[in-house]
Amino acid sequence: MSASKQLKTLAEENPLIIKSRHAAKIKIALATKKDGSLDWKKLPKLVTTNTKLEKHSDDTKYLTAGFQLAPHWISGYNTCPSATIGCGTVCLFGSGHGQDHMIHNGNHNVWIARIARTIIWFEHRDEFIKQALKEIAAFKRRAARLHAKTALRPNVISDINFFFLFPSLWDQGLDAIYDYTKNIKHIGFHNVGTYHITLSRTEKTTDSDIDKAINNGVNVAVVFDTKKGQPLPSKWKHWDVIDGDLSDNRFLDKQINHKAVIVGLREKKTGKTENNGFIVKV
Numbered sequence: 001m002s003a004s005k006q007l008k009t010l011a012e013e014n015p016l017i018i019k020s021r022h023a024a025k026i027k028i029a030l031a032t033k034k035d036g037s038l039d040w041k042k043l044p045k046l047v048t049t050n051t052k053l054e055k056h057s058d059d060t061k062y063l064t065a066g067f068q069l070a071p072h073w074i075s076g077y078n079t080c081p082s083a084t085i086g087c088g089t090v091c092l093f094g095s096g097h098g099q100d101h102m103i104h105n106g107n108h109n110v111w112i113a114r115i116a117r118t119i120i121w122f123e124h125r126d127e128f129i130k131q132a133l134k135e136i137a138a139f140k141r142r143a144a145r146l147h148a149k150t151a152l153r154p155n156v157i158s159d160i161n162f163f164f165l166f167p168s169l170w171d172q173g174l175d176a177i178y179d180y181t182k183n184i185k186h187i188g189f190h191n192v193g194t195y196h197i198t199l200s201r202t203e204k205t206t207d208s209d210i211d212k213a214i215n216n217g218v219n220v221a222v223v224f225d226t227k228k229g230q231p232l233p234s235k236w237k238h239w240d241v242i243d244g245d246l247s248d249n250r251f252l253d254k255q256i257n258h259k260a261v262i263v264g265l266r267e268k269k270t271g272k273t274e275n276n277g278f279i280v281k282v
Contacts, residue, residue, distance in 0.1 A: 004081070007088045008073040017074055020108055024075070024116035028123075038120070038127050044113035046120075046128065047135035047152075049142070062175070062249055063143040066153035067132070068114050069160070075118035079158035082182035086203040086278025090223075090267075091157065118158070129166055136172050149175040151249060163189050170194065178251040180221055184209050187218045196251035198263060203277035207237070214239065214260040219253055221263045224280050232264035233282050 001009075011017050031042035049065040071091050072080040080088075121128045136152070143150045152174050154162040159181055162169060170177065170193050178196040181187075182205075190197040199205075199213040199220045210220050221244060226232050232243050240256045244263035255261055267279050 003084045003088070004073075004078060006085055007083060008078070010088070011073040011076075016108060016111070020111040020115050021076055023112045024119055027112065027116050028119060038124060038131075040131055043120070044116055045135060046117055046132045047139055048156075049139060061146065061148040062151045063139070063146060063148040064151045064153065064249065065136075065139050066156040067117065067158070068156045069118040069121060069158040070111070070114040071157045071159075074111075075115045075122075077118055077122045079118060079160050080182070082159060082202075084182075084202040084204050084276070084278065086276035087182065087200075089276065090278065114157075121160075125165075129168070132166075133168065133172065136169075136174070140173065151176040151178065151251065153178055153248075155179045155181070159183065161186065163192070163195065176249075176251045178249070180250070184212065187213050187216055190216070190218045198250045198253075210239065210262075217255075217260050219250070219255070219260045219263050221250075221265055222280055223265045223267055223278065224282050226264070226266045226282055228266055230266075232266070236262050236264070236280065236282075 027043065028038070031039045033039055046067060047065050048068050049063065069075070069079055072078060072083045072088055117128075139152075140150055152169075154160070154166070154169065154177065159179075161183075162179075163186075174194060176196060177194050178198070180198050180200040182200045182202055184199065184205075187197055187199055189195050197218055199209070199218055201210065201220055201222045205220075213220050220239075222236060222241075224232055224236075232245075233241055235241055239262045240259075241262040241264045242253060242256070244250070244253070244265045250263065253261070253263055
């Protein structure tokens with residue numbers, strides 16, 4: 001059975017995911033007007049903003065935001081066509097506000113919101129795009145008030161080809177748009193306009209894939225079993241490693257000797273165990 005089918009089956013067998021899907025569909029149904037348009041006052045915001053301003057060495061401040069959709073088959077639609085069992089098992093969908101302890105009265109409101117956004121993307125795409133552009137305009141105004149630059153991550157925990165499916169996103173005057181992707185074919189989008197791509201390694205990624213990315217100036221994110229507070233390796237195999245946990249703004253990552261690098265990430269707490277090779281042991 002393919003990884004996609006396995007992840008789909010796992011999602012369909014998870015009672016909380018099924019319950020969250022049902023709640024998301026009800027939320028959308030209640031927000032649907034007679035003419036088929038959506039009442040966005042009854043729906044979760046599409047553009048979620050990081051409340052923390054990141055300040056960098058040149059004193060430039062960035063306000064970051066993104067689309068928090070549901071990954072792989074969680075919503076009933078596949079948003080991560082290149083997902084593997086390894087990454088699906090420890091997906092960041094279940095970390096941070098997505099952890100089980102965020103359940104209240106039997107509902108996981110964060111999951112419901114992410115699933116609702118995803119269903120809207122697939123079933124009401126024109127509405128999604130129209131509303132997202134309004135929210136991006138508001139995001140830019142907020143950044144201007146804070147004297148900050150803007151950075152948008154369309155795929156916070158998904159891997160959708162927004163470059164083709166939502167091209168007007170690149171016409172909004174954002175200072176940076178950045179993503180991780182597990183699809184080696186997408187590295188060709190790197191540095192097109194303001195788009196910064198980081199290839200995300202899985203247990204299926206070959207050394208040849210990594211070499212191809214690095215030789216094309218694309219950094220590669222690798223998750224190590226290094227614990228929080230412990231140093232990452234300075235090299236992995238024959239590639240240089242930088243600490244990617246210092247900032248999530250991948251578009252500002254440095255290269256070494258004018259060459260792309262491995263962006264080392266420490267294993268995050270998701271409550272799940274992975275033994276397929278997605279997490280590299282050091």
